[in-house]
Each structure stands twice: as structure tokens, then as C-alpha cells.
């Protein structure tokens with residue numbers, strides 16, 4: 298059994314560590330499903346700080362921490378849109394995203410939401426399928442002038 302992580306709310310001083318985790322997760326994990334050009338557009342060397350701050354200010358954000366290190370984070374909007382979901386490249390397949398997802402789903406259920414949705418990367422689609430999401434449509438999104446495939450997925454809460 299891997300050691301247990303704990304969940305806690307996001308604090309503004311987490312931002313730098315979250316950006317490093319995001320960069321590495323995309324460059325080292327998503328690179329299995331995307332081209333080098335696509336991962337460079339998705340996770341540029343220099344993060345767009347303003348965009349991060351804006352997104353996080355409007356969303357609920359939960360951090361997974363293990364031995365004082367951030368090993369994952371998840372964010373969602375009050376509309377039921379799951380936005381960020383990233384797990385440290387060295388801590389994949391240890392149930393961290395599942396724990397983050399459970400926190401998101403229970404917070405959104407508590408608000409009375411009946412439908413959760415996301416735009417899942419190719420890398421994350423098996424994870425969301427496992428959580429009971431279905432693909433609504435496959436699409437391409439443009440990031441910094443590069444097209445990346447992903448899928449709109451949804452889960453109806455009963």
C-alpha cells in the first residue's frame with residue numbers, strides 16, 4: 298500500500314508548486330497521448346500566471362499532499378464543470394485523482410447539482426470513464442495556435 302496522502306484547501310502560496318506539477322504531468326505523462334508540439338503548447342515553459350490566477354479565483358480548489366509535497370490538485374466551478382485534475386508524475390495510479398474527484402463530486406452533490414462535466418484529455422479519459430462519465434463528443438481545442446484532441450464527458454448524478 299502506498300503511504301496515505303491528505304486533502305486540504307488550496308492556498309495562494311501553492312501556485313508555484315502546482316505549476317511545476319502541471320508542467321511535469323503534461324510533459325512526462327500526457328506525452329504518451331500527445332505530440333511534443335501539443336504538449337509544448339499545453340504546458341509552455343513560462344506559465345501564463347494571470348490565466349492561472351483568474352481560473353483559480355473563480356473555482357474551488359483542493360490539494361492532495363504527501364509528506365509536505367503537493368502530489369495532486371483538482372478544481373471545479375459551481376456549474377459542475379471539473380477543470381484542473383493533475384497528479385504528480387511520480388505518484389500516478391495510487392488513487393490520488395480518485396480521492397480528489399470524490400471531494401469534488403461530494404461538494405457539487407451538496408450544492409444540489411445533477412450533472413458534472415469536463416473536457417477530458419486523451420490521458421484522463423479512462424480515469425473519468427472509471428468514475429462513471431460518458432463521452433458526449435470528441436473535439437479539438439486550440440491552445441496557443443495548436444489543435445489538441447480531447448472529449449467532453451459528463452456524469453449524471455442520481
Ligand SMILES: CC(C)(COP(=O)(O)OP(=O)(O)OC[C@H]1O[C@@H](n2cnc3c(N)ncnc32)[C@H](O)[C@@H]1OP(=O)(O)O)[C@@H](O)C(=O)NCCC(=O)NCCS
Pocket residue numbers: 322323326327381382383384385388389390391392393394395396416417418420421423424425427
Ligand atoms: C488522469 C490522472 C489525473 C489520473 O490520476 P491517478 O491518480 O493516476 O488516477 P487514480 O490512481 O485515481 O486512478 C483510478 C482509476 O482510473 C483508471 N485510470 C487512471 N489512469 C489510467 C490510465 N492511464 N489508463 C487506464 N486507466 C486509468 C483506472 O481504472 C484506475 O484504477 P486502477 O489504477 O486501480 O486500475 C493522471 O493520470 C494525470 O495527472 N494525468 C495527466 C494530466 C491530465 O491529463 N489531466 C487531466 C486534464 S483534463
